[in-house]
Amino acid sequence: MRFHFKTSYDHDIRLFPDWWTFFVYGALLAVMVALPFLMDSFFLSEVTNVMIWAVAGLGLMLLTGTTGQVSLGHSAFMALGCYLCANLMFAGLPFLIAFPLAGILTGLIGALIAVPVLRLHGVYLAIATLALAIITEDLIVILRQWTGGVNGMFAPDIMIFGTEVNRWVNPEYWYYMTLAIVVIVTLIYVNLLRSPLGRAFAAVRDSEVSAQAMGIDVSRTKTIAFGLSCGITGLGGALMGFFAGAFNNETFTFLLAIQLLMMIVVGGMGFIHGAFLGAIVIAFLPQGLSIVTDNVRVLNIPGLEFGAFGAILIFFIIFEPMGLYGRWLKIRTWFELFPFARRDMFRRQKSYLKTERVR
Amino acid sequence: MSLLELKNVTLKFGGVTAVNDLTMSVEEGQVFALVGPNGAGKSTVFNMISRFYTPVSGSITFDGEDLLQRKPDRVPQLGIARTFQNIELFERATVLQNLLVGRHRHRRTTMLEEMFFVGRSWNEERAHRHAVEEVIEFLDLQAYRDKYIMGLPYGVRKVVELARALASKPRLLLLDEPASGLSVEETQDMRWWIDDIRRQMGITVLMVEHDMGLVGKVSDRVLALDGGKKLAEGTAAEVQKDPKVIQAYLGTGAISKTASAGGERV
Amino acid sequence: MEFLQLLLSGLANGCVYGLIALGFVLIYKATEAVNFAQGDFMMLGAFVMIGLVNSHFLGINFWIAVPLALLIMGALGYLLDITLLRSLFGQNQVAIVILTISLGFVIRFFAGAIWGHEPLNLQSPLALGDVRIGGAVISLADLAVIIVTVLLTISLWQFFQRTKLGLAMQASSQNQMAAYYMGIPVKRVQGAVWALSAILACIAGILYASKGAVDVSAGFIGIKAFAAAVIGGFGSLPGALIGGLIVGVIEPFAGRYLPSGYSQLAPYVILILVLIFRPHGLFAQVRTKKV
Structure with a gap:
């Protein structure tokens, strides 16, 4: 068991509470930086894919995990980010400006949409956002002069400081670009969590009444959370589209939004680590399944991927609602406290349901 | 000028009058207690001060500021903090x-x-x-x-x-049943804390409490409510002796006092 | 003339939406959860029926197969409740939303694995013949859909108003603990509700399959049924039916009078507008929540 000897408030405020965590995350970053020298380009692009999912997942995590608002419509904002970025680049902006600008614009549009939508609670919010995702699918077809409609559009070439970043020519550049974006987004997320705004998000999630009594403007806070979330997810969407090389209305269906939500549930709702663990699962599940079906012919059924994903999710919701990261926390606590860990330390509190309904 | 002033405040839920023409004022540095049987409208008064409810008539001012002009999340800005009955x-x-x-x-x-x-x-x-x-x-x-x-x-x-x-760091602290559900020792602690909050920190306290023992020990001024109406106001001893208060407590309060642990919702 | 034709076809579609919406409302009324897999229940009901009736599957007589299919789906609904949903008893709604969405994925997978991904037609005695009303033509199947739906809604409504079980369902939704203290077996009631809504979904599925071909993604019309339920104000049975009819009727008219591409947006745009401007539906009397 490790002890933290804290001698100043800064120990709690800074990014890494002690040298050990600093070392662990430093080592992780070092491995990530060294990865292109250790792996072939196929595997490297798989890891890039994981990180892209993680960016989009972090966006949704901020809204659903941290602020407690469910969205089944984040595919709409992935599409928005992607098409905005592409169109800004077609308008002549370099990628380094177009990409963050696309994120900011997506965030602003998201915040605008949030104002009426976030007055809804729980299930109603889920339904409204789901409708938003479906409308977006059709809008992509309708607005074909900007989106290319059903035929889709090819992602413009990414040039950074005169060097082309191309998935096929130099995958390691793509990898480093994504890594940098992931690190920046994660830092922003962590910074928010140790600031008043991030705590306001959590306050809104846990009790709106007492958040108000502490001086938090609930609807404003939710709107900001929605905007930030959309912006980050928009960046993820742009990366996803550009990584695929071409995209159309089929790229950003509402199923993508549902996958994104499922991903953060499997990873661990409310934890930054959860977005990454979930991304690993969602990116490697198809590969894992194809290995299984190659060996076991009986299982070679179309639609297996979604079926398996649904089954995994049911398993998690029932047996491990805190997701993979929650499971890790439990294992770690068990070892740290050994042999004093109790079974019910993490037990969910069950309560009878009281209606929140008006009638 | 009083720190907190309620003038002729009336609040209705549908046909029910929860608070009826209530006038009260809390002076700076006081510990002010609201007592009364369940459903007397004590928590409702709190919820009006934190602006979760809006009275149909009357005025509420804090240090000269009109509270009714503010949304709930703008109330703490003035230096009003509160606790809740059901945590x-x-x-x-x-x-x-x-x-x-x-x-x-x-x-x-x-x-x-x-x-x-x-x-x-x-x-x-x-x-x-x-x-x-x-x-x-x-x-x-x-x-x-x-x-x-x-x-x-x-x-x-x-x-x-x-x-x-x-x-x-509030100027006015609203405590909604600070001792409900606490053990005897915990209630004792709470009593010292409330004393210290007033003496050391100079914070004015307005509280709702059922435990007359605690109320008697810490409060400077007590207001008894029943059915949304003011029954009596004065020191703890004066209020406890008031015949109207005794009747309210023995008539309906005797039962509700034992049942108060369940409590109303915030 | 054309107006009447559009109206009739819209009504028949709307009834199917209404039936699925009834399933949502039923579960919402009784357990305050929303079953995102209701559309997939409908699809599964249709396929169970096809599996029983169609000649290259079991080939059972249609009228014998109907109660069989209802029984199978009812049992399935009950089983799902006792195995999966009951373990989330008292958990927040989001968990149930995610659970039911995943359930939909699993159901779609199994249906695809058993009956394939090609569209199938139900060999239904309803699928023959048309009726002429005024100058418009309505198929026998569409007419049957409308009649069955109206009858079903009325009887469900009566069920909730009159019968002991119906009242128990309402009570346990409003305050599980209080209902439990009053001697209502809350968990069993919840199981009954899931069984009932699966049966409703099965009826909707049979009717839907009588109208035309079904494939495994048919469950996605559940999203349109959401629009219906929301328009009707989620807690109201007649509201769900009327909401379904509104969505169903708007569709053909939007298809006729709006430029192509825009018409399929109509139900979702209406859904969002209703949620924003009348969040408790068109027919609900709104009161603010007590804090």
Whole structure:
């Protein structure tokens, strides 16, 4: 068991509470930086894919995990980010400006949409956002002069400081670009969590009444959370589209939004680590399944991927609602406290349901 | 001028008059207690001051400011903090984080500063933390600092809620049944704390409480409510002797006093 | 003339939406959860029926197969409740939303694995013949859909108003603990509700399959049924039916009078507008929540 000897408030405020965590995350970053020298380009692009999912997942995590608002419509904002970025680049902006600008614009549009939508609670919010995702699918077809409609559009070439970043020519550049974006987004997320705004998000999630009594403007806070979330997810969407090389209305269906939500549930709702663990699962599940079906012919059924994903999710919701990261926390606590860990330390509190309904 | 003034306040839920033409004023530095049987409208008064409810008529002013012009989240800005009858803490956060939320009204950093943790962020966080640590020390919460609310026992939650309200450095503290559900020793602690809050911190306290023992010991002024109407006002001893109060308590209150643990909802 | 034709076809579609919406409302009324898999229940009901009736599957007589299919789906609904949903008893709604969405994925997978991904037609005695009303033509199947739906809604409504079980369902939704203290077996009631809504979904599925071909993604019309339920104000049975009819009727008219591409947006745009401007539906009397 490790002890933290804290001698100043800064120990709690800074990014890494002690040298050990600093070392662990430093080592992780070092491995990530060294990865292109250790792996072939196929595997490297798989890891890039994981990180892209993680960016989009972090966006949704901020809204659903941290602020407690469910969205089944984040595919709409992935599409928005992607098409905005592409169109800004077609308008002549370099990628380094177009990409963050696309994120900011997506965030602003998201915040605008949030104002009426976030007055809804729980299930109603889920339904409204789901409708938003479906409308977006059709809008992509309708607005074909900007989106290319059903035929889709090819992602413009990414040039950074005169060097082309191309998935096929130099995958390691793509990898480093994504890594940098992931690190920046994660830092922003962590910074928010140790600031008043991030705590306001959590306050809104846990009790709106007492958040108000502490001086938090609930609807404003939710709107900001929605905007930030959309912006980050928009960046993820742009990366996803550009990584695929071409995209159309089929790229950003509402199923993508549902996958994104499922991903953060499997990873661990409310934890930054959860977005990454979930991304690993969602990116490697198809590969894992194809290995299984190659060996076991009986299982070679179309639609297996979604079926398996649904089954995994049911398993998690029932047996491990805190997701993979929650499971890790439990294992770690068990070892740290050994042999004093109790079974019910993490037990969910069950309560009878009281209606929140008006009638 | 009184710190908090309610003038001829009336509130109706549909056909029911929850608070009827209530006038009261709390002076700076007082401990003011609202007593009365269940359903007397005590918590409703609190909810009007925190602006969750809007009275149909009358006025509420705090230090000369019209409270009725404010949304609920603009009330704490004036220096009003409160606790809830059925504890409303942020369950999936630590005690420390809960108390830091209490500092929200002192937030000066902008979203951009916070996103990149630059500018004032560091110094502001240190200042918030310093203020919170004072409250932690005052209420003896050191052992629970990094614990999640989810696993805490009831008595500790009650103290954490008080701590969160104090962390905002209020001028007026609204305590909704601070001793309900507490053991005898915990109630004793609460009594000393309320005394100290008034004496050391100079905070005015308005509280709703059923435990007349506690009320008698800490409060300067007591107001008895029944059916939304003022029955009596004065010192604890005066109010307890008032025949109307005795009748209200023996008539309907005798039963509701035992049932009060269940409580009304906030 | 054309107006009448559009109206009739819209009504028949709307009834199917209404039936699925009834399933949502039923579960919402009784357990305050929303079953995102209701559309997939409908699809599964249709395929169970096809599996029983169609000649290259089991080839059972249609009228014998109907109660069989209802029984199978009812049992399935009950089983799902006792195995999966009951373990989330008292958990927040989001968990149930995610659970039911995943359930939909699993159901779609199994249906695809058993009956394939090609569209199939139900060999239904309803699928023959048309009726002429005024100048418009309505198929026998559409007419049957409308009649069955109206009868079903009325009887369900009566069920909730009059019968003991119906009242128990309402009571346990409003306050599980209080209902439990009053001697209502809350968990069993919840099981009954899931069984009932699966049966409703099965009826909707049979009717839907009588109208035309079904494939495994047919469950996605559940999203349109959401629009219906929301328009009707989620807690109201007649509201769900009327909401379904509104969505069903708007569709053909939007298809006729709006430029192509825009018409399929109509139900979702209406859904969002209703949620924003009348969040408790068109027919609800709104009161603010007590804090």
